[in-house]
Amino acid sequence: MQVRFWGTRGSLPVAAKAMAVRDKIAVALVAANGRTFADETEACTYLEAELDFASAHSYGGATSCVEVDAGEGAFIVCDMGSGLREFGLDSLRRCAAEGHPREWHFFLSHLHWDHIMGFPFFVPAFIPGSKIVIHAGHSDAETALRRQQEEISFPVPFDWLKGDIEFRTLETGQDYRIGAVSVSLIEQHHSHLSYGFRFQDAAGTVAIFSTDSEHKIDKMEGEADVVEFFGGADLVVCDTMYSLADSVSMKEDWGHSSNIVAVDLCHEAAAKRLALFHHEPTYSDADIQRMHRESIRYEELTRGAAPLEVVCAYDGLVLEI
Amino acid sequence: MSGGTLSWQVEDRDGTRIVTPAGRVDESTATAFTERLIAEAGGARGKLVLDLSGVAYMSSRGLRALTLAQREGTQAGSTLVLAKPNETMREILAISRYDMIFKVADTIDEALAN
Numbered sequence: 001m002q003v004r005f006w007g008t009r010g011s012l013p014v015a016a017k018a019m020a021v022r023d024k025i026a027v028a029l030v031a032a033n034g035r036t037f038a039d040e041t042e043a044c045t046y047l048e049a050e051l052d053f054a055s056a057h058s059y060g061g062a063t064s065c066v067e068v069d070a071g072e073g074a075f076i077v078c079d080m081g082s083g084l085r086e087f088g089l090d091s092l093r094r095c096a097a098e099g100h101p102r103e104w105h106f107f108l109s110h111l112h113w114d115h116i117m118g119f120p121f122f123v124p125a126f127i128p129g130s131k132i133v134i135h136a137g138h139s140d141a142e143t144a145l146r147r148q149q150e151e152i153s154f155p156v157p158f159d160w161l162k163g164d165i166e167f168r169t170l171e172t173g174q175d176y177r178i179g180a181v182s183v184s185l186i187e188q189h190h191s192h193l194s195y196g197f198r199f200q201d202a203a204g205t206v207a208i209f210s211t212d213s214e215h216k217i218d219k220m221e222g223e224a225d226v227v228e229f230f231g232g233a234d235l236v237v238c239d240t241m242y243s244l245a246d247s248v249s250m251k252e253d254w255g256h257s258s259n260i261v262a263v264d265l266c267h268e269a270a271a272k273r274l275a276l277f278h279h280e281p282t283y284s285d286a287d288i289q290r291m292h293r294e295s296i297r298y299e300e301l302t303r304g305a306a307p308l309e310v311v312c313a314y315d316g317l318v319l320e321i
Numbered sequence: 322m323s324g325g326t327l328s329w330q331v332e333d334r335d336g337t338r339i340v341t342p343a344g345r346v347d348e349s350t351a352t353a354f355t356e357r358l359i360a361e362a363g364g365a366r367g368k369l370v371l372d373l374s375g376v377a378y379m380s381s382r383g384l385r386a387l388t389l390a391q392r393e394g395t396q397a398g399s400t401l402v403l404a405k406p407n408e409t410m411r412e413i414l415a416i417s418r419y420d421m422i423f424k425v426a427d428t429i430d431e432a433l434a435n
Contacts, residue, residue, distance in 0.1 A: 217385045220351070244381055245418035248388045260417050261381045268348055294416045301409055302380055304347075 001205045001321050002069040003235060003275075007062030007083020008313040010212075010241050010256070010278035011114050014061035020284070027055045053314075054285035060315025062086070063114040064211055064278060066237060070201040073179025074103035074131075078197060078209040078237075083315060084118025092124060102129055105178050107185075108136040109211050110194035111144035119145055120154050130163035135170050137185055137195035142167045170195075186229045188213035190255040198229060205321055208236040208271075211278045214255045215265070217248050223265060230269035234321040237313065238262040240276040240295070259295040266308050267299075273309040273321065274299075288312060327354055328375075331361075337368045337433055339404075343375030346383030355386035362394035362401055369394060370432045374405040384417050391423070400424075404432035 007013075031051060037043040047056040063081030070076065075091050077084070094100040104124060109115055124130040134141055149158040170176060172195075176183045180202045188194040188210065196210035208230055215223055230236050241256040259276060266274045276295060279288050292312035299308050311319065327344040340361050346354050362369050371387070373379075391401045404426040406414060414420040426432035 217388055220355075220382055220385065243418040244384055245422045248385060249422055258381070258417070260384075260413075264348075264381045298413065298416045301412060302347075302378060 001071070001199075001201050001203075001207060001234075002067075003207055003237070003319045003321060004067040004069065004087075005065075005083075005275075005277075005313045005315060005317040005319075006067060006087040007065035007079075007081040007118070008059060008277055008279055008315055008317075009061050009063050009081075009114075009281055010239075011063070012281040013063050013082040013114075013117075014281045016058050016061070016285075024055055027051065031055075052289065053312075054289035057314070058285050059279060059288045059312070061281070062315050063117065064109070065118060066209060066277075068181070068199050068207055068209075070179070070181045070199075073181070074101055074105050074133075076105050076107070076178060076181060076199065078107050079109055079115045079211070080106060080117070080119040080122065081115050082118050082121075085121040085123075088118075088122040088124050092127075102127075103131040104133070106132070106134045107183065107197045107209070108134065108138070108141055109188075109196070109209070110190060110192060111136070111138055111141060112192075112212070113148070115212070116144060116148060120149055120156065125161045125163045125165065128162040132163050132165045133168060134165065135168045135176070135183075137170055137172070137187065138193065139169045141169070184229075186210075186225065189216055189219075190214060194255070196226075196229060198233070206233040206235075207321060208233045208238075210236065211239040212255055213239050213257055214247070214253070215257050215261050217252070223268075226265055227268040230265060230271050233266075233269065233271040235273045235275060235319060236262070236266050236269070236271045237275045237277045238266070239278045240291070241278050241280050259291055260298050263295060263299050263302065263308065263310065267302065267304060270306065271308060272306075273311060273319070275311050275313045275317075275319065277313045279313075326350060327357075329357065334429075334433065336366070337370060338365050339370040339372055339429060339432075341372040341375055345377045346379040346386075348380065348382060351380065351382035351386060354383055355389060358386055358390040359393045362390040362399055363397045365394060365397065365399035367399060368402055368433075369399050370402050370404050370426075370429060372404050372429060373410050374407065376410055377407070378409055379413055381417070384413070384419055387419065387423065402426060402432045404429050
């Protein structure tokens with residue numbers, strides 16, 4: 001199974017400003033200390049080997065969109081954030097180049113703008129012959145998607161889309177099968193609710209997508225259900241937007257979790273890998289990198305048995321699990 | 322990761338209660354830790370000092386218990402002050418940013434003086 005991250009930012013799409021790019025170049029030049037490079041490939045080798053991620057790259061700024069690729073069958077996509085635009089184009093490329101079926105199954109964590117804003121720009125929806133199934137725990141998913149394409153918000157009405165679009169409302173406690181992949185969901189604490197999804201392929205590989213989920217301080221006993229849902233997962237993509245202190249003080253009830261609660265839940269669930277996700281839009285690349293390093297350190301400090309690998313999702317990351 | 326049980330020592334010094342748990346605050350001890358600390362915060366007046374010198378490690382559940390105890394203390398008119406964290410606890414307080422929402426004293430005397 002492969003998991004591809006097309007959008008990893010929370011709440012609002014962001015982009016690096018001119019000065020941020022300039023500063024990265026300055027760091028690279030100073031670190032090179034007068035060395036010369038024969039070509040861009042050699043320069044990239046230097047950047048990868050000698051600079052940290054935040055200096056030589058960016059975590060990106062597209063909002064939530066994650067592809068779960070089980071290697072066969074329809075496309076499976078979690079959320080329709082602004083990262084969906086690029087995924088849509090790449091999926092069409094794969095349809096043309098690799099003969100991939102023209103069938104897309106979406107699983108929506110919830111219906112807030114940052115998780116659906118990419119759909120009006122999802123090119124396959126405009127193409128006759130595309131089969132698109134939108135799965136959600138919310139029964140009002142169709143209302144949300146139609147509403148954002150009303151004339152006051154967008155020039156192209158939903159009904160103008162030429163693809164075959166179907167909505168399916170899912171229920172917790174059920175196993176659903178999409179080709180060779182089984183899917184189940186769990187209700188999460190968030191404004192208007194959110195849902196986490198558990199994907200399991202035929203080989204037993206498990207990926208969890210759990211974003212926009214606040215683990216309430218006065219309902220810690222309820223985390224046993226989350227631990228069970230995460231149980232033995234090969235990868236947990238988890239909302240780690242805030243520090244724990246922020247999540248229990250100024251940003252309590254904002255519907256998000258912290259990096260260290262995510263580590264604790266994954267430890268309890270004996271998960272193998274955690275992907276930090278739904279990055280705070282005000283965070284710079286350096287801020288996100290620091291949060292990643294601190295999360296790794298917290299995992300080391302609190303590790304009981306098997307280690308948990310902590311990776312930090314960025315736009316363009318591909319994980320083989 | 323199980324820490325088994327926590328032991329507690331309690332001292333009243335100059336009208337301030339100092340509680341000293343010992344062990345690991347993890348998923349197996351967090352509930353008892355939470356209940357005991359909330360009870361202490363609800364009964365304290367002025368200040369409750371949590372001596373962390375015997376706490377080897379604390380998960381997010383333990384940290385969140387500190388917040389719940391602080392809220393209980395606020396209702397009762399007390400303030401929770403953390404004291405003498407070991408290096409591991411000091412790192413955990415920094416990573417969680419709990420060192421920005423709680424007073425962390427290096428010594429009991431400093432905690433009592435603040």
